C-alpha cells in the first residue's frame with residue numbers, strides 16, 4: 322500500500338530505518354505526513370556485543386554478531402505490528418569501517434519468533450570494528466600504498482583482511498563473503514549471493530577509489546589479497562533487493578536499500594542548509610561540513626590531516642573531522658569509576674554513575690582542569706594519547722573532572738576542524754546528533770560554550786531516521 326506519488330513513483334507508506342551502531346541498535350518507523358516524513362515509532366537497545374579477540378588479543382576490538390542481531394530483533398519486537406505490516410521499504414545504516422565474514426548460503430537461518438519469521442546468524446565471524454587496533458603503524462606501512470584519497474588506518478576492513486592474510490591465514494579459509502555489519506543484514510534479508518556495499522562504506526574500508534567507484538583490484542591482487550571477499554559496490558540510492566521472507570511482521574518483498582554509513586545518515590537526518598555544520602557524538606564523534614557540489618577530493622591523502630572527505634549522497638562529499646574519541650571516552654571514564662568503586666567494595670550500576678557524574682558536573686559550572694581526552698589516539702596522530710594538565714587541589718571533584726572531560730571532547734574536535742575554518746566556510750548553525758549528546762546536558766553546555774553559532778539538537782535515533790529518509794527521497 323503506497324501513499325502519494327512523487328515524479329510518478331509511489332511514495333512509500335511506511336519506511337523502517339535501522340542503525341547498527343557501535344554501542345546500540347536504533348530503529349525508527351517513518352510515515353508520510355502533510356509536513357513530510359515523521360517518526361511514528363522508535364526504539365534503541367544497547368548491544369553489549371563487545372567480545373574478546375582470539376587472534377588479535379588485547380589490541381583487537383571485536384563484537385559478537387549474534388548479540389547485535391539480538392538487539393535488532395528486540396527493537397523490532399517493540400514496534401507496533403500494524404505499523405510494521407505497512408512497511409514497504411527498509412533503510413539500513415551502521416558503524417562503518419568494520420568487517421564481518423560469513424559463509425555464503427550459511428550466513429543465517431530463518432526461524433519463527435513471537436512476531437513472525439526472523440533470522441539468526443549461522444556461520445558468521447565476529448565483527449572486527451573500526452576501534453580495532455591490531456594493525457600497528459609498522460604493519461600498515463608494510464602494506465601496498467592504496468590508490469584512495471583516504472589514508473589507510475587500523476580498523477578499516479581491507480587492513481583487517483591483510484592482517485589475517487599475514488598473521489592468521491587459516492581464518493580466511495572458513496569464509497567466502499564479507500561486508501560491514503549492515504551489509505551483512507542487507508545480504509541476509511535479500512539473500513544476496515554476492516554482498517553489496519555502498520560507496521560510503523567501501524570508502525571506509527580502504528583501497529577504494531571513490532572517483533571511479535572501484536576497488537584497487539590490481540594493487541590488491543598483486544599482493545595476494547583475497548579479492549573474492551570484496552563486495553560489489555553500488556550508489557547510495559541503490560535498492561539492494563527485496564526481503565525474501567516476512568520479517569517481524571514486515572511483508573515479504575519489502576524493498577531494502579543498499580547499506581549506508583551511520584555518520585552520513587546522521588548528517589542526512591538533519592542537514593538542510595549548506596551553511597549547517599553537523600556535530601555527531603555517539604560512540605565516536607564527527608564534526609562535519611558540506612563540500613560544494615562537484616567537489617572532488619585530492620588524488621592522494623595527507624595522512625597528517627585531521628580532516629577527511631567522505632562520500633555523501635548524489636556524488637557530494639562531506640569534510641569530516643572524524644574523532645576516535647567521543648562518547649566512548651565518557652563510557653571509559655564511567656567504567657573506570659565503576660571498577661574503582663568495586664575495588665573499594667561497593668557496587669553501583671553504570672547507568673547510575675552516568676546520572677551522578679552529569680548531575681555533579683551541572684552543579685560545577687566551570688573547571689580549570691584541562692583534559693586532552695584522546696585515550697584512543699587519533700587516526701592522524703595514532704600515538705598521541707590522553708593527558709590532564711592544570712590540576713589544582715581545588716578542581717578534583719567528580720563535577721570538575723566530568724565537566725573538564727566533556728569540554729575536552731569538544732575541544733579535541735575543534736582542534737581537528739577549527740571554529741575559524743567553520744566561520745570562513747560560512748557556517749551559521751551547528752546541528753547536534755548522537756545519543757552521547759542527546760543524553761548529556763553537560764556535553765551540550767560545553768558545545769554551546771565553544772561554538773559561536775546557534776546549536777539545534779536532533780533525537781538519539783538520528784542515523785536510523787536518516788537511513789529511512791534516504792529511502793523516501795530516492796530519485
Ligand SMILES: Nc1ncnc2c1ncn2[C@@H]1O[C@H](COP(=O)(O)OP(=O)(O)O)[C@@H](O)[C@H]1O
Nearest residue numbers: 342343344345603604648649651675756757760
Ligand atoms: N545512561 C547514559 N547517560 C548518558 N550518556 C550515556 C548513557 N549511556 C551511554 N551513554 C553515552 O552514549 C554513547 C553511545 O551512544 P550511541 O548513540 O548509543 O552510540 P552508537 O551510535 O555509536 O552505537 C556512549 O558512548 C556514552 O557516552
Ligand SMILES: O=C(CO)[C@@H](O)[C@H](O)[C@H](O)[C@H](O)COP(=O)(O)O
Nearest residue numbers: 342343416417584603604605607643
Ligand atoms: O571514523 C569515522 C569516519 O572515518 C566515523 O565517522 C565512523 O563512521 C564512525 O566512527 C563509525 O561508523 C562508528 O560510528 P558510531 O558507532 O560511533 O556512531
